Amino acid sequence: MIRRAVRFLDERLGTAPLLKKTLQYVFPDHWTFMLGEIALYAFVVLVATGIYLALFFEPSLAHVTYQGDYAPLRGHEMTKAFQSTLDLSFETKGGLLLRQTHHWAANVFVAAIVLHLLRILYTGASRKPRDLNVWIGTTLLALAVFEGYAGYSLPDDLLSGMGLAIGYSVLLSLPVVGAWLAVLVWGGQFPGKEVFEPRLFITHVFVIPIVMATLIAIHLAIIVRQKHTQFPGPGRTERNVVGSTLWPSYALRSTSLLLAVAGVLLLLGGLVQINPIWLYGPYHTYSATNGAQPDWYIGWLIGALRLMPPLEIHVFGYTLVPNPFFGGALFPLLVFGLLYSWPAIERRITGDHARHELLDRPRDVPWRTATISAFFSWVAVVFLAGSQDQVALHFHFSYVGLVWFFRVASVVVPLVVFFVTRRVAAELKETELHPLRLDR
Amino acid sequence: MKRWLIAALVLLLGKLRPPRALPPGRPVREPDRRAENLTFLLLLCAMAAAAAFIAFYFANPDTQFLGATLGLAFVLLAAACLVAGKRVVPQIEGVKERPELEHPFEQDEVVAVIAEGGEGVSRKRFFLLAGGGAAGLMGAALLTPALSCGPEANRVLSRSPWNRGRLLVTELDEPIVAAGIVVGELVTAFPSGADKEDIASPVIVVRVRPDELDLPDDRRGWAPEGLIGYSKICTHAGCAVSEYRYPSYGPTAPGPAVVCPCHYSTFSVTEGGKRIFGPAGRALPQLPLAINGDGQLVADGDFSGRPGPGWWGVRK
Amino acid sequence: MSGNPQRGRDLYLTGCQSCHGFDARGIQGTAPTLHGVGAASADFYLTTGRMPLDDPHSQPDRTEPAYDRQSIDDLVAYIGSLGGPEIPQVDVVGGRLNLGEGQRLFTNSCAACHQIAGRGGVMSGAFVPTLLEATPRQVVEAARIGPYVMPRFSETQLNDRELAAIARYVQYAKHPQNPGGWALFDVGPVPEGMVAWLIGLLALLLVIRMLGRNEAP
Ligand code: FES
Numbered sequence: 001m002i003r004r005a006v007r008f009l010d011e012r013l014g015t016a017p018l019l020k021k022t023l024q025y026v027f028p029d030h031w032t033f034m035l036g037e038i039a040l041y042a043f044v045v046l047v048a049t050g051i052y053l054a055l056f057f058e059p060s061l062a063h064v065t066y067q068g069d070y071a072p073l074r075g076h077e078m079t080k081a082f083q084s085t086l087d088l089s090f091e092t093k094g095g096l097l098l099r100q101t102h103h104w105a106a107n108v109f110v111a112a113i114v115l116h117l118l119r120i121l122y123t124g125a126s127r128k129p130r131d132l133n134v135w136i137g138t139t140l141l142a143l144a145v146f147e148g149y150a151g152y153s154l155p156d157d158l159l160s161g162m163g164l165a166i167g168y169s170v171l172l173s174l175p176v177v178g179a180w181l182a183v184l185v186w187g188g189q190f191p192g193k194e195v196f197e198p199r200l201f202i203t204h205v206f207v208i209p210i211v212m213a214t215l216i217a218i219h220l221a222i223i224v225r226q227k228h229t230q231f232p233g234p235g236r237t238e239r240n241v242v243g244s245t246l247w248p249s250y251a252l253r254s255t256s257l258l259l260a261v262a263g264v265l266l267l268l269g270g271l272v273q274i275n276p277i278w279l280y281g282p283y284h285t286y287s288a289t290n291g292a293q294p295d296w297y298i299g300w301l302i303g304a305l306r307l308m309p310p311l312e313i314h315v316f317g318y319t320l321v322p323n324p325f326f327g328g329a330l331f332p333l334l335v336f337g338l339l340y341s342w343p344a345i346e347r348r349i350t351g352d353h354a355r356h357e358l359l360d361r362p363r364d365v366p367w368r369t370a371t372i373s374a375f376f377s378w379v380a381v382v383f384l385a386g387s388q389d390q391v392a393l394h395f396h397f398s399y400v401g402l403v404w405f406f407r408v409a410s411v412v413v414p415l416v417v418f419f420v421t422r423r424v425a426a427e428l429k430e431t432e433l434h435p436l437r438l439d440r
Numbered sequence: 441m442k443r444w445l446i447a448a449l450v451l452l453l454g455k456l457r458p459p460r461a462l463p464p465g466r467p468v469r470e471p472d473r474r475a476e477n478l479t480f481l482l483l484l485c486a487m488a489a490a491a492a493f494i495a496f497y498f499a500n501p502d503t504q505f506l507g508a509t510l511g512l513a514f515v516l517l518a519a520a521c522l523v524a525g526k527r528v529v530p531q532i533e534g535v536k537e538r539p540e541l542e543h544p545f546e547q548d549e550v551v552a553v554i555a556e557g558g559e560g561v562s563r564k565r566f567f568l569l570a571g572g573g574a575a576g577l578m579g580a581a582l583l584t585p586a587l588s589c590g591p592e593a594n595r596v597l598s599r600s601p602w603n604r605g606r607l608l609v610t611e612l613d614e615p616i617v618a619a620g621i622v623v624g625e626l627v628t629a630f631p632s633g634a635d636k637e638d639i640a641s642p643v644i645v646v647r648v649r650p651d652e653l654d655l656p657d658d659r660r661g662w663a664p665e666g667l668i669g670y671s672k673i674c675t676h677a678g679c680a681v682s683e684y685r686y687p688s689y690g691p692t693a694p695g696p697a698v699v700c701p702c703h704y705s706t707f708s709v710t711e712g713g714k715r716i717f718g719p720a721g722r723a724l725p726q727l728p729l730a731i732n733g734d735g736q737l738v739a740d741g742d743f744s745g746r747p748g749p750g751w752w753g754v755r756k
Numbered sequence: 757m758s759g760n761p762q763r764g765r766d767l768y769l770t771g772c773q774s775c776h777g778f779d780a781r782g783i784q785g786t787a788p789t790l791h792g793v794g795a796a797s798a799d800f801y802l803t804t805g806r807m808p809l810d811d812p813h814s815q816p817d818r819t820e821p822a823y824d825r826q827s828i829d830d831l832v833a834y835i836g837s838l839g840g841p842e843i844p845q846v847d848v849v850g851g852r853l854n855l856g857e858g859q860r861l862f863t864n865s866c867a868a869c870h871q872i873a874g875r876g877g878v879m880s881g882a883f884v885p886t887l888l889e890a891t892p893r894q895v896v897e898a899a900r901i902g903p904y905v906m907p908r909f910s911e912t913q914l915n916d917r918e919l920a921a922i923a924r925y926v927q928y929a930k931h932p933q934n935p936g937g938w939a940l941f942d943v944g945p946v947p948e949g950m951v952a953w954l955i956g957l958l959a960l961l962l963v964i965r966m967l968g969r970n971e972a973p
Contacts, residue, residue, distance in 0.1 A: 029967075029968050029969050030968055030969055030970070031964045031965050031966075031967065031968025031969060031970055032964075032968070033968065034964040034967060034968050035964070037964070038957075038960050038964065070933070071855050071856070072855045072856055072858070072859040072925065072928060072932075073856060073859060074855075074856045075854070075856040075857070076856060076859070076860060089935070089936075090935070096935060096936060100936055100937075104952060104956060107948065107949065107952035107956070108952050108956040108957055108960070111952055111953050111956070111957045112957060112960070115957070115961075158863070158872065159944070159945075253967045253968075256963075256967060257960075257963060257964065257967055260960065260963045261960060264956055264959050264960055264963075265956070268951070268952075268955070268956055270937060271937040271938060272936070272937050272938045272940065272951055272955075273934050273935075273936030273937045273938060273939045273940060274936065274940075274948050275945070275948070276932075276934065276936060276939070276942070278933070279872060279873055279929075279932055279942060280872055281859060281860075281863055281872065286864075287863050287864055287867070287868075288867070288868045289863075289867040289868065289871055289872040290867065290868055290869055290870065290871040290872075290876075290877025290878070290879075290884060291871050291875070291877050291878075291943060291944060292944070293944045293945040293946050294945060295945050295948070295949065296945065296946075296948070296949025296952060296953070299949065387946045389877065389878045390943065390946045392878045392883075393876055393877060393878050393883065393884075396883065399878045399879070399880055400880055400881070
């Protein structure tokens, strides 16, 4: 049976050597190397559930009066986009399950990418020859964040509308071209013409997913070409790769991960409510809710918008750079700019242009570990500031006081983190203690 | 339930003895009976969960039942693959050489091949320049159609439905009687006959005691009887400024202000919309109000500035 | 349910007069006069435990009422006798109230501060209380009197029926339909993000920990 299949393919495509090579492909299998795989499989779940949702969602801003199953919204004027999302949630069997699974998948997807990125940076996997893949991966992260924002904006509920207003303002704030771009994208002034929703839809379900899938394919192809990095150890050198072969163990394990990702996301989708748009109701430019928040991966941008002092650049009574530019555009440009240029920065600092296949442990290079920690703590502080209204509410801190606290923290924390991390890493390197178990 | 407990137990116990990777080479393997049994068990459970999902789909399509059964089916299958992958099948460790990425010799050859293609061509630099220029201008030409929106942008963004005498109406299109608004109240209003969703449409009208007012000199008369109007759209990033605080007893509470619930920019209502906290860079535009013969609120002109978020070149 | 103004006056003298003054005409800079605030105001502040207030310069927050029901009635009767609006009669069970209308009005008039499900919020300079414990009567009283820095809503803006519809929605929003499962307190994406990281991703980290190797390099 197997022989017949192998022969069938080989006779027609000459695939036997390739098959053999594939089956014996070697995966270094330290568990942290599977973080990217979690993201990959979350992407698979996103595509699968997304196709299902697209069969029911109507990307239209046409007005209707809701008469569906959810009583508190009956009689409300709303757009078809919102109504179809309600119907999908209340009247389609299994619709809510897949909608929630899709949303959880998005949240976990970006989280997995971030952890994967941290693993890459901390272990020095960003060095030559993998700088190429750092750039692609960083692009994927940016696209994932934007894709999530687009999805959050589609249902036209109160939160998506408020999020879009802010997105519009950030685009509008870009120097010189902002007004043109915003009017171009929205087809006019916010909230825009009818065409906006289909544009957003096609961007969310087609353009970005295609680009992402292509980049993921290239990302993986580069890994196949370069082979995965590995930690140093007996028998491992810069010139070989040691690990489990694809067949049989790794194939089963990777399948297991795919199934586990799908399973965990479905369990979340079925048991934990996410984005209850029926509670938020339809959006109008003149309505708002307190404590409106984006999904977590936009939190760092909201945080930046909230921490930014009321700075604007005016010349002769004309605005040149409106405030949202700093938090909403300059800050992410800076963060992603640093990520893109990290391989070059590192080369500049170390003067090391060699090819590296063996990884460092984070403690091995204290300055790098400290720098990366400081960088991420900076983003993390701003991220936390994004939820400061919830903090103020639930812990009864003054909001105004919190803004000042976070402004100071965003400067102080990275510095403290830098020195503490460098010290700890150096210490660990010397004593060879395990960071958590404190043995060995 | 019992089966599930046993499975969990076995899984836990199995975890206590992590399997060691075998050394390279192929020693004869004894089958691991326990792991095989466990895999079968997990596969059976996965089947049961999947069947339960189908049953629930028809009998009681409750999101929690559907999610729990289908999710469980996947998790169980994942567990089966995990046990099979780590314990049932042989653990083969492979060692491969990495490909040499660099080919210094071929690099030179590639450069030579490219150079060959330009042999006997004069004024290369000039060609390069002209070619680049052509490509650049072509790109610019392709982008130009986007500008058909461009020169309009400023005009599109500056349109306002407000003018002198325009009646203020509620969300349900009823005129607003000035005397009906009491001190400490906030009313959302729209220009009659205009699109309510337009950024320049919604305004908030509040009444304060006339002695609280501290408006700029050129806006005297904009707030008849202490009734003041402001754009409802935040000058920071376009949210609806709809939090209102008006102290019922002034001496022990913060003064009258409207607050935007997005990033909590705070605008004083008695001082012409001046920003007193938050990231907004401009004051909230004020709408001059008047009261017509029927006692209804009308606009007495356009806003004091552009409502909503700012852009390059907007008047401050 | 009718209070004794005489006893209320006695209670007033022990519990309230230090701020509001002997004759309830207020003390400049500390507390307002109570003449004209009416029974509605007294009932609201006392049943929500917001009065008496330790520090007259702090925001009155909801706590356990300091007085038992009878004492509150007495105090309300006393303050009511000084003039002002009566305690409003609210009936939210009546079938003529439309939940949909309540939702719409709540969104337009209340959600910006109290959050769309009444879970409370913040603004610069004040905290916005949650409505989880608010009774329909307290909702209507608060809307009419505008306690602390909350705006007021006159009858021209929200008539009694509309206000009752809002009160009905507030009751609904305490336990809204949550078909999606565990509702995460109905406060939006912040707890969702925590679940994504601390339950979803953490579970998957455990999975890869089992799947992969953890050799000490
Ligand atoms: S949108 Fe109003 S403060 Fe940012």
